Amino acid sequence: MRLRALIAAAFVALAPAAPAAPAAAQDLMIARSAQPFPEAMTALQAAIAARGYTISRVQRVDVGLENRGYKTDKYRVVFYGKPEEVARLAAAYPDLIPFLPLSVAIFAEEDETILVTTNPALYAGMFPQPELKPVFARWEQDLVAIMEGVRKAGHAWLGPEP
Amino acid sequence: MHRILIFLLGLAAAPWAFGADGAALYSRHCAACHGDTGNGGIGVPLALPSFQASIDDDYLRRTIRHGRPGRVMPAFLALPTEDVEAIVARVRSWSKAPRMRYPDIPVTGDAKRGRKLYDAHCAGCHGAKGEGGHGTGITLSRPRALPVMAPALNNEGFLVSATDTLIKEILMRGRAGTPMESFLKQGLAERDIDDIVSYLRGLQKGTALPASTEAPVLVVESPYDLKTTVENVKRAVSSNNFLLIREQGLDFGLVPEGREDRSRHIVYFCNFQFLNEALGVDPRVGMFLPFRITVVEERGKVRLMAYNPRRLLPMFNNQELKDLADELTRRTLAILEESTL
Numbered sequence: 487m488r489l490r491a492l493i494a495a496a497f498v499a500l501a502p503a504a505p506a507a508p509a510a511a512q513d514l515m516i517a518r519s520a521q522p523f524p525e526a527m528t529a530l531q532a533a534i535a536a537r538g539y540t541i542s543r544v545q546r547v548d549v550g551l552e553n554r555g556y557k558t559d560k561y562r563v564v565f566y567g568k569p570e571e572v573a574r575l576a577a578a579y580p581d582l583i584p585f586l587p588l589s590v591a592i593f594a595e596e597d598e599t600i601l602v603t604t605n606p607a608l609y610a611g612m613f614p615q616p617e618l619k620p621v622f623a624r625w626e627q628d629l630v631a632i633m634e635g636v637r638k639a640g641h642a643w644l645g646p647e648p
Numbered sequence: 649m650h651r652i653l654i655f656l657l658g659l660a661a662a663p664w665a666f667g668a669d670g671a672a673l674y675s676r677h678c679a680a681c682h683g684d685t686g687n688g689g690i691g692v693p694l695a696l697p698s699f700q701a702s703i704d705d706d707y708l709r710r711t712i713r714h715g716r717p718g719r720v721m722p723a724f725l726a727l728p729t730e731d732v733e734a735i736v737a738r739v740r741s742w743s744k745a746p747r748m749r750y751p752d753i754p755v756t757g758d759a760k761r762g763r764k765l766y767d768a769h770c771a772g773c774h775g776a777k778g779e780g781g782h783g784t785g786i787t788l789s790r791p792r793a794l795p796v797m798a799p800a801l802n803n804e805g806f807l808v809s810a811t812d813t814l815i816k817e818i819l820m821r822g823r824a825g826t827p828m829e830s831f832l833k834q835g836l837a838e839r840d841i842d843d844i845v846s847y848l849r850g851l852q853k854g855t856a857l858p859a860s861t862e863a864p865v866l867v868v869e870s871p872y873d874l875k876t877t878v879e880n881v882k883r884a885v886s887s888n889n890f891l892l893i894r895e896q897g898l899d900f901g902l903v904p905e906g907r908e909d910r911s912r913h914i915v916y917f918c919n920f921q922f923l924n925e926a927l928g929v930d931p932r933v934g935m936f937l938p939f940r941i942t943v944v945e946e947r948g949k950v951r952l953m954a955y956n957p958r959r960l961l962p963m964f965n966n967q968e969l970k971d972l973a974d975e976l977t978r979r980t981l982a983i984l985e986e987s988t989l
Contacts, residue, residue, distance in 0.1 A: 512963075513962070514932060516680035516690075516932065517680050518679050518681075518684065518689070520684060540902050542900060542901030543900065545937065545938060547938075550893070550918065550923075551920060551927075554920045556924045558924075558927070561931075561934060563934055563937055565901070567899075569899060569902040572899055572902060573899060573909065576912060580944060580951075580953070581867075581953070583912065583944060584865055584940070584954055584955040585955060586898060587898075587902065590935060591932070591933075591934030591935040591937070593931060593934065595689045598683075598684075598689075600680060600690070602935060604963065612864035612959070637675075641675075
């Protein structure tokens with residue numbers, strides 16, 4: 487088990503930017519990890535940190551729902567950003583503020599885990615300032631690497647296909 | 649010359665001969681929703697033997713290309729043909745049954761009579777207008793009413809993908825492992841089934857979600873200072889049946905505690921019944937949770953800002969979210985207005 491976790495972590499750390507995002511043609515980026523929720527959450531946070539971002543907090547959506555009697559599997563939202571970048575963008579482009587910091591939803595589907603986030607390329611259509619274009623492009627590239635890293639970590643967890 | 653021709657033909661066939669990696673392509677484009685082994689999730693279970701037995705390769709090809717407008721499944725228009733073929737081969741590899749082929753010839757029947765039969769036998773799961781069941785796929789993350797979402801039969805993507813003969817086959821045989829039972833076993837005759845197929849073919853198409861031209865952000869100016877405005881937002885959240893979740897600076901958790909910028913303040917709030925309903929309709933909406941309003945002070949002016957749910961709606965390709973997005977927009981505007989009265 488520990489060896490698998492190490493291999494999975496190595497995949498996350500070493501994952502290069504993939505040529506195409508999972509479901510890259512769409513406004514949403516979705517990825518499935520073969521890992522159970524706790525391990526996938528660890529992999530996600532490691533992948534976010536590996537791209538130079540800080541996790542600001544994790545919203546425990548499932549806990550709130552269960553406390554009020556609703557049934558749900560694990561469901562969290564991970565917020566992250568780069569402190570200087572968030573401050574700079576919020577000052578220069580206040581309309582971006584409702585979308586900051588960035589976030590990824592992560593939830594369990596039985597023994598596997600799903601990650602969902604907005605493809606930052608979508609923001610380019612909402613905020614057409616040319617200076618923002620490279621910012622969104624970099625976010626997209628980072629998210630591709632993050633999602634792909636978590637997905638590959640899940641495959642490494644499973645071991646090679648028979 | 650012959651050698652050159654053979655060489656060129658060989659080049660043309662190369663992608664097929666060497667084969668795009670179907671498993672990798674499926675894993676990248678499909679597995680997130682349909683599961684690594686086709687067991688389903690947000691998407692329907694493609695490996696289900698009765699599903700595999702009742703479709704043909706063309707149905708899969710067209711489904712990949714056209715998707716299901718307004719029903720979550722995206723259209724993969726830009727995928728190269730060899731990639732589509734590789735994905736089809738991957739999906740079909742889960743079935744050992746002989747592959748069927750359903751010719752694209754019309755099934756003729758009495759659509760008027762078919763409508764009555766549809767209302768009696770199909771509408772309960774597929775909706776009065778063929779708009780389909782609620783939720784997504786088999787939704788493993790939370791309780792659901794049916795083991796699998798009933799497809800939208802009025803969906804343009806479905807009607808383009810499924811031939812009359814394929815639909816007829818499903819009605820005749822049913823799909824084991826789903827609530828879809830054989831209509832022959834339910835006592836209907838082949839003529840009745842032809843009538844239903846004829847009615848389905850003429851269904852008014854469901855509409856896809858058009859791209860929104862609304863502003864991405866809802867903004868209102870406040871006549872009050874930042875502190876008073878934040879207190880007003882908290883009161884308005886409560887009077888609009890939301891629960892205050894937390895308040896924090898925009899840069900909370902990003903900068904050391906005590907050094908947050910106090911001019912940008914987020915108020916998070918939630919209505920758990922609304923949230924539960926939204927996640928039941930589509931579990932992918934989470935990255936916009938919890939709902940929030942940000943109060944910003946700039947050069948002596950205080951503004952309230954929130955993302956516009958109606959602008960974000962098209963990204964989910966889920967018509968079922970429309971009413972919820974409208975309702976959330978309405979309530980957000982009410983909170984913004986009440987906070988700045």
